[in-house]
């Protein structure tokens with residue numbers, strides 16, 4: 001079995017990179033990288049993230065090798081290492097059963113819905129591999145529909161057909177503003193970025209969120225795109241007041257900490273719904289919070305093998321969406337929002353299956 005040091009060195013050699021180049025790209029001292037490769041030092045988790053990105057290694061896998069390395073180092077000089085490991089193993093088994101405990105906190109109806117969704121997901125995954133052309137056509141269809149609906153929630157007036165012409169054919173629509181065209185093109189680009197993250201097995205992080213918001217606001221709000229706001233905001237028509245700007249750094253740190261601790265515990269559909277709701281409630285950006293949060297939800301869903309959940313932008317659906325968010329924010333009741341997201345995920349899987 002390869003040690004962490006060997007994995008890192010092999011990956012660097014495979015990329016034909018010298019230590020200095022790797023150091024520069026990761027923002028880590030070159031001497032430190034040499035120590036990682038000689039097994040003299042262990043990287044921090046942030047170092048590991050940077051290394052995995054530059055070396056094109058799956059972070060999830062690298063993190064496992066890294067954790068195993070840490071466990072090994074604790075035990076390497078212990079006489080009773082095997083006994084200690086088996087004690088730890090029984091506690092780890094308890095930890096993974098926590099997911100079942102979290103499921104117990106959910107209502108019976110939502111648990112049944114999640115089981116049904118997972119059955120559909122398995123059916124969808126068993127359809128693969130579809131032929132390339134079929135897959136490309138399906139993607140085009142669902143991506144345009146997603147861009148159309150998400151931008152419609154935001155107030156964009158392009159129709160589904162017009163969105164298709166703008167995004168896929170590069171045609172401009174007479175009578176529609178420059179911003180509406182840009183919003184469509186930007187959203188399509190953000191979907192491509194989200195898909196590339198999934199393909200490269202890159203995880204959700206502050207950098208990814210900033211990039212998503214940047215892509216959404218590109219060419220529309222140069223000053224604020226991808227940056228946390230420094231002014232208070234209100235959400236029109238909502239009883240919920242987003243936090244003051246001076247609280248944002250800490251709240252967003254907690255938000256990502258929550259993601260890191262819950263991502264292996266919560267059911268992925270619940271995790272996606274939560275990270276969406278928490279983000280729009282914090283409302284960290286001046287604009288594009290809704291579109292960015294819906295992309296975050298879909299990034300998490302795609303990462304776990306689900307299909308894109310497309311919340312609709314017609315008036316009734318929009319009101320139901322806002323009401324579900326307010327139920328969490330005002331009454332501390334996430335159930336309605338969980339149902340809304342779960343129903344949307346189920347509908348998406350059914351439509352994908354229908355087309356296979």
Ligand SMILES: Nc1ncnc2c1ncn2[C@@H]1O[C@H](COP(=O)(O)OP(=O)(O)OP(=O)(O)O)[C@@H](O)[C@H]1O
Pocket residue numbers: 150151153154155235237238239240280281285286287288289290291292293322323325326329
């Ligand atoms: N209580 C609430 N009522 C309505 N919207 C809320 C509420 N809480 C959070 N939001 C979110 O705020 C979003 C609007 O924020 P913002 O204008 O920054 O986002 P946007 O992407 O520009 O627009 P939109 O989300 O409407 O597409 C809503 O889409 C919704 O996701």
